[in-house]
Amino acid sequence: MKPARKLFLGARLKRLRRDLGLKQTDMAAQLGISASYLNHLERNQRPVTATVLLRLAEAFDINVKQFAAEGGELAGPDQLGEIFSDAMFNDLNIGRQDIMDLADHTPGIAEAIGRLYTALTEQARRAAPTDQSDPRSLITPETWVRDYIQSQRNHFPELEDAAELVGGALANPLSMMDSLRQRLREGFGVDVKMATSEELGGATQAFDPSRRTLFLNSLLRPENRAFGLAYQLSLLEFDGMISKLVADAAPPDEGIAKLLSMSLANYAAGAILMPYGRFLEAAEGTGYSLDALCGRFNVNVEQVAHRLTTMGRAGAHGVPFFMLRVDPAGNISKRYAGESFPFSHYGGTCPRWHLHLAFQTPGKTISQLIETPDGERYLTICRTIGRPIRPTLTDDHLLAVGIGCHVRHAPRLAYANGIDLKGGSATPVGPACAICPRLDCAYRATPPAGHQLAIDENRKTISPYPFIGS
Incomplete structure (x- = not known):
């Protein structure tokens, strides 16, 4: 049994304190600890204990799971793992522990790496930037705005x-x-x-x-x-x-x-x-039914889905959903998350997720229980939507929206009725083929980065790219 990983959350603590406009002495007093101990916590010289987390929740009404989540920073271990799975780093043998240490102890550097990699991937997709004075202009506008909104947990x-x-x-x-x-x-x-x-x-x-x-x-x-x-x-x-x-x-x-x-x-x-208080009350009262909320507020499915990702008010949290919107070709035009996001930050989605299946059943709501490689489960709901203006050609007027939440929140959803959230069968999905560690997947479209292929010409496997697992 692996020992519990120590939580070094200095950057998040400091950011919380500054957002609240508190001095170290003020926050320390409210937490019942010394200012010097808080200083050590903020400098990652001490791990954050369960007791401190509970006091943070009580004093400042924060979501402990969200605050301590690995993906809490813009470049947490999951996103860094995706970055370092790129083929350009194959010869460096960067392990998971190295990545976690980087995210925990030097979050500023981790975020800088995330920005650099984003700029690199975006630059490869377009012509030279028009503004050479600010390196951040290498990142496309939609990516910059999306990342900024996500850094605010999509709540203002x-x-x-x-x-x-x-x-x-x-x-x-x-x-x-x-x-x-x-x-x-x-x-x-x-x-x-x-x-x-x-x-x-x-x-x-x-x-x-x-x-x-x-x-x-x-x-x-x-x-x-x-x-x-x-x-x-x-x-x-x-x-x-x-x-x-x-x-x-x-x-x-x-x-x-x-x-x-x-x-x-x-x-x-x-x-x-959809005013916050009335919308949250209606959402909780209807089990987060998309159709019921559309009828209650005279809005459409996409508007409700987007609104559901913003329910992060202190003291009145809704279910923290993630959301994606795609076209029939798989292009992602919206990507928001109120908490965790189980798919790739830089790529697309897993083909085993039923988001794309929605196009085969227009107007039908598809519920699916999925499980990521780390064993976490999410309840997802997928459905087609119409564009604001129906085009002349009727075969391209649909988009698909997928929303989901961690199973710990799923009992609040009407869509969970009849589903065994913990012991039932769940569809195994991954973040994206290039970084998915699953060995036997018939849907794998690309070889996994950072793994040695195990191809035997005398033996065919369910996956076109068998590899040696870690």
Whole structure:
């Protein structure tokens, strides 16, 4: 039996203390420890004990599992393991313990390695960067914004509180469109008009500041029209707050700053349509049923799925979901996580996960219990969704959304009814073929990085790339 690994969480402790605006003496007093001991903990000269973790939970209302999780940092052991599985490092024989030591003792260096590797992989996908003054511009805008949002656990308390006030002031969700129109008109002098795709140049919506008019594409689905109104209201209502959040994030260029601003406005729009308190109550009351929540708030499956990943309010946590959105070709266009994320940070998903199967059963909700190589289990729900505007060609209008959570949260989900979460059969999945350690998998598409192949021309195996396991 392996001894329990010591937890060195210095960087996370320091970040928590700074986020709370506390001095070491203040935090130490609330934890009932000496300031010198806290200093040792923050410098990773002492491991964090179970007692300290419990006191952190009591004093600051944190999720202990989440705080102590290996993936808590932007470059935790799992992500570093994925990086060092790259073929360029094959001759270095970097072991799991080395990776864990790096993540535990020098988290700043670990994060720097993560940024460098991300920049390297992104640079290989595109032309030379336009901005040579800031090396962070090597990372594509969508990756930079996604990583920043994930570093905040996809939860922005200031926006949540402000959006909840606005959402609460609006009328019954059944008349949300009228309420949003009225708020835009009376609060900001903005009128809303419908326009054709040709008039908008293919855009889904466009705001004309000089005419104080918001134009919505007439082909938008009803729930996307409401979201468009909430998005524009967020830009106007929370302009100062969003600008400050963007400035604090310090994006490397103006394009990324605007993309982050749009992302935060989208976040706020979802929070207006689905105010935190009412949404959490409804989610818990319906067993997190996608259909029930769509009906309750007049939104669509994707909007609900995205909202479910943001429920991290202190003292009122929802189930921490992860979410992916893919097209039929497997391209990932959304990737968010409220807690752990069992798939690759840089690649795609495991073919044994039923996300892609959803395209074969449009409109049907597919529940699946999956198990990762480390023995952790997740309950997932996959389903197709329509694009905001249905294209002329009817064979490419679908996307698929997959959400999931760790089995420890699954009993709160209606989708868990009838499923043996611990003793039942689970589909074995991996993070991505190149870093998956599973020996016998008929779905393996690439050889595993860092492992020696064990091919015998006189013997065929279920996997096209048999290898010697660790």
